[in-house]
Amino acid sequence: MNDPSGFHARLAAAHERSGSMLCVGLDPDPARFPTVLDGAPDAIARFCIAIVDATADLVCAFKPQFAHFAAHRAEDQLERVCHHIRARHPDVVLVLDGKRGDIGSTAAFYAREAFGRYGVDAVTVNPYLGTDAAVPFLELGGVIALCRTSNPGAGELQDLTVADGRPLYLHVAEMVAERWTRHGDCGLVVGATSPTELAGVRSVAPDLPILLPGVGAQGGDLEASVRAGVDGDGRNLLVSSSRQILYASSGDDFADAARAVALATRDAANAALG
Amino acid sequence: MNDPSGFHARLAAAHERSGSMLCVGLDPDPARFPTVLDGAPDAIARFCIAIVDATADLVCAFKPQFAHFAAHRAEDQLERVCHHIRARHPDVVLVLDGKRGDIGSTAAFYAREAFGRYGVDAVTVNPYLGTDAAVPFLELGGVIALCRTSNPGAGELQDLTVADGRPLYLHVAEMVAERWTRHGDCGLVVGATSPTELAGVRSVAPDLPILLPGVGAQGGDLEASVRAGVDGDGRNLLVSSSRQILYASSGDDFADAARAVALATRDAANAALG
Numbered sequence: 200m201n202d203p204s205g206f207h208a209r210l211a212a213a214h215e216r217s218g219s220m221l222c223v224g225l226d227p228d229p230a231r232f233p234t235v236l237d238g239a240p241d242a243i244a245r246f247c248i249a250i251v252d253a254t255a256d257l258v259c260a261f262k263p264q265f266a267h268f269a270a271h272r273a274e275d276q277l278e279r280v281c282h283h284i285r286a287r288h289p290d291v292v293l294v295l296d297g298k299r300g301d302i303g304s305t306a307a308f309y310a311r312e313a314f315g316r317y318g319v320d321a322v323t324v325n326p327y328l329g330t331d332a333a334v335p336f337l338e339l340g341g342v343i344a345l346c347r348t349s350n351p352g353a354g355e356l357q358d359l360t361v362a363d364g365r366p367l368y369l370h371v372a373e374m375v376a377e378r379w380t381r382h383g384d385c386g387l388v389v390g391a392t393s394p395t396e397l398a399g400v401r402s403v404a405p406d407l408p409i410l411l412p413g414v415g416a417q418g419g420d421l422e423a424s425v426r427a428g429v430d431g432d433g434r435n436l437l438v439s440s441s442r443q444i445l446y447a448s449s450g451d452d453f454a455d456a457a458r459a460v461a462l463a464t465r466d467a468a469n470a471a472l473g
Numbered sequence: 474m475n476d477p478s479g480f481h482a483r484l485a486a487a488h489e490r491s492g493s494m495l496c497v498g499l500d501p502d503p504a505r506f507p508t509v510l511d512g513a514p515d516a517i518a519r520f521c522i523a524i525v526d527a528t529a530d531l532v533c534a535f536k537p538q539f540a541h542f543a544a545h546r547a548e549d550q551l552e553r554v555c556h557h558i559r560a561r562h563p564d565v566v567l568v569l570d571g572k573r574g575d576i577g578s579t580a581a582f583y584a585r586e587a588f589g590r591y592g593v594d595a596v597t598v599n600p601y602l603g604t605d606a607a608v609p610f611l612e613l614g615g616v617i618a619l620c621r622t623s624n625p626g627a628g629e630l631q632d633l634t635v636a637d638g639r640p641l642y643l644h645v646a647e648m649v650a651e652r653w654t655r656h657g658d659c660g661l662v663v664g665a666t667s668p669t670e671l672a673g674v675r676s677v678a679p680d681l682p683i684l685l686p687g688v689g690a691q692g693g694d695l696e697a698s699v700r701a702g703v704d705g706d707g708r709n710l711l712v713s714s715s716r717q718i719l720y721a722s723s724g725d726d727f728a729d730a731a732r733a734v735a736l737a738t739r740d741a742a743n744a745a746l747g
Contacts, residue, residue, distance in 0.1 A: 266582035308540035329626030352603030
């Protein structure tokens with residue numbers, strides 16, 4: 200928490216400055232772009248930058264999703280979006296959603312990609328390989344570990360009862376809170392599909408930022424999730440919404456429409472805290 | 474198994490044709506390249522293609538590792554290497570080692586990247602998100618799920634005892650063998666660090682290909698691992714070696730040196746079966 204350029208300090212400052220827990224996920228899908236971008240070779244970057252500029256004062260973080268760029272051979276456009284956010288909105292936290300995870304020597308290459316090439320504050324990481332696979336990331340920046348995801352089959356492994364009677368995802372939360380944090384600034388991904396599970400994770404990891412996807416297009420209950428997910432000071436929650444904001448309108452007014460939904464989501468999240 | 478263009482059929486044919494279980498991992502690290510490649514803008518592709526052409530008759534598969542390209546902004550060179558393997562060595566199985574894993578709609582973009590853009594036969598996937606996150610991959614190609622990895626901290630989660638008294642990694646093996654295989658051609662990643670664990674996975678998944686990294690640079694016991702890992706017909710094992718082959722020589726004879734180590738590794742693996 201002492202390094203002002205670290206993930207935790209930058210997130211606290213971004214929350215403070217913006218008064219917002221909203222994180223806009225950048226999941227560009229050219230099939231859903233407005234016609235004004237038809238045929239543009241850099242349509243992905245232009246779409247994302249328009250969304251970013253229309254919502255930057257309403258958010259604490261942006262979260263580009265790697266696969267949406269990689270499927271379209273658009274890593275150069277991902278770089279451009281990341282550099283734009285850093286240059287024009289330097290106080291907003293930048294998270295690369297890549298769900299990386301590999302053994303030590305390879306993890307170091309993924310860390311170089313995330314923190315060097317794309318210049319992000321934190322990257323999402325899969326916990327299955329354990330603490331030593333997270334260390335190369337934590338040496339260069341923040342790590343947000345998958346804990347309880349929001350897909351229909353998430354519980355298939357994550358809810359398995361381990362020997363001490365608790366589900367696996369709480370073991371993951373504890374591993375991250377107790378061991379990963381010794382190496383750097385961590386957070387947890389917990390889907391907005393179950394406020395009860397979210398409250399359980401918060402009790403195991405009282406101080407860690409929680410990234411809450413599944414709001415909006417995935418249909419979570421925003422109010423209950425916010426109440427269950429914030430820390431004791433009503434902070435350290437990133438309410439993440441992507442498609443509901445990005446594709447609020449399929450017309451040329453897409454950026455204005457995105458801003459309107461972002462504003463409503465920010466206000467709804469804040470209202471949940473009364 | 475009926476689709477001759479599917480992962481399982483192509484692997485069986487590659488085993489048959491080559492008489493080899495060797496899979497050469499392509500983990501390019503420019504810091505270790507020979508001086509003959511100094512300053513070449515496409516050094517990564519040239520290095521990999523030289524290794525591929527020097528070893529293709531000795532292997533059943535090549536396995537490019539994504540992070541080693543991404544950290545150097547070299548996705549275009551990864552495409553070139555993949556296309557070269559498909560064009561010049563069409564019978565060799567091509568595996569993208571990306572350890573992907575995300576929820577359904579995003580997994581579909583990762584699947585498009587792997588099977589469309591890079592044209593591979595199979596991709597490595599992290600199992601933590603469950604069956605539904607694997608389905609978008611299996612609709613387009615083969616999936617090799619992480620089961621028991623070879624890093625020092627692998628057991629931190631993977632060895633946790635779940636309610637039925639078995640370790641988590643055996644649950645993963647069973648989930649893949651029973652559920653994921655309903656959707657397409659699957660395999661499992663099991664590190665070469667423990668023949669006992671490998672034998673346990675083989676008993677739960679008697680018919681699935683097992684990808685065995687950790688041979689060579691990571692120091693596994695090749696002979697015991699091969700005996701424990703093959704199926705009842707002495708097949709369906711991919712013995713994967715990367716750095717020990719790629720960096721057998723730091724001189725301009727690197728491709729010849731790689732071939733010599735690949736030959737020795739292939740023969741040692743075959744000798745283990747007597």
